[in-house]
Amino acid sequence: MADLDVTRSLVIPAAELSERFSRSSGPGGQGVNTADSRVELSWDIAGSAVLGPTLRTRLLTNLSGRLVDGVLTIACQEHRAQLANRRTARARLAAIVAQAAAPPPRAR
Template sequence: MIMLSRNIELPDNEIELTAIRAQGAGGQHVNKASTAIHLRFDIASSSLPPFYKERLLAANHHLITGEGVVVIKAQEYRSQEMNREAALQRLVNLIAELTTVEKTRRATRPTRASKVRRLEGKIRRANTKALRGKVQ
């Protein structure tokens, strides 16, 4: 059971984890052991709330396929367990990133005092620069 928020959790049976052989350097160990993890998560058939499903399916993200399946490959660690944790954490981070609702910006105006301070600063700076002229 993966906790996404206080009241939203993801059952383990909706996430498909497969151990595969890792790529890259590592010598004989990387050729023999299946330490990389291939994670697949089908958004449409999951038990996520409709709001989460809509946001995830509408997102244009490189980890989400056209069919609405999240595919994550974790192979940065030498142990399978650490790669499994990394893949699950990346899934949680992806869901959190794509489902956060940003606050709408409210236009504000500067106060009268801040306008006066700005103009006084400009006058002070102009006077300082005016004193740098040639002396007669």
């Protein structure tokens, strides 16, 4: 697994991401019962070494409703193929973190 580019200044190392695979529900014929195509991608924001204190606090505050013990988990089972679900989960994680990491707008 490669590093995840979130923004120009924020790259999540592959070592900090963990993937878990399980059986997906939904369409897929007989293959749905045997293939582990569902992906859960997790990143420990509270324990991340790449975040500064300001960015860590901003992420923990903005994502507080999505975190469990400081860990952000994204699940994807939209596709029949595990690789497609991995790509979708990585893209979702990057988008969520990028949105939460954006600085608040200046007061006028």
